[in-house]
Amino acid sequence: MTAGLRNSRPYCTCVVVQNYGYDEAAAKLKIKRRWLEDNVSRIPHQKFGANSAVFCDCELRLIQAMCTVPSAPAEEEAPPTEAERTTAVMTLRSIKPSGSRRPTEAVV
Numbered sequence: 303m304t305a306g307l308r309n310s311r312p313y314c315t316c317v318v319v320q321n322y323g324y325d326e327a328a329a330k331l332k333i334k335r336r337w338l339e340d341n342v343s344r345i346p347h348q349k350f351g352a353n354s355a356v357f358c359d360c361e362l363r364l365i366q367a368m369c370t371v372p373s374a375p376a377e378e379e380a381p382p383t384e385a386e387r388t389t390a391v392m393t394l395r396s397i398k399p400s401g402s403r404r405p406t407e408a409v410v
Contacts, residue, residue, distance in 0.1 A: 313346070314360045321348065321356040330362055 328335040338345070338355075346364045347355040357365070 313364060314358060316358055316360055319358050321358055323356055324354060327357040327362060
């Protein structure tokens, strides 16, 4: 890869760039071609002239990393404790009336 290409695509570590079209890239990622077409403006790709977008292995790895959703930590998945549940719910006795909205007129 030339120095100019390396500067424009710093993420590419391919020794020999093998480009894939929509169908091949979708098959490698195990997704539908339509998803690639719909999201091409948001994902890394190459475009040569009037040809459609092409993807190298490094770009496919980046797309996969962009779409990876990490699982939530175990603390977040644990159900709330009894103390956490009771502090969130106010008892009926602890609720105070707000008082009157308007001052009442004095009765003469």
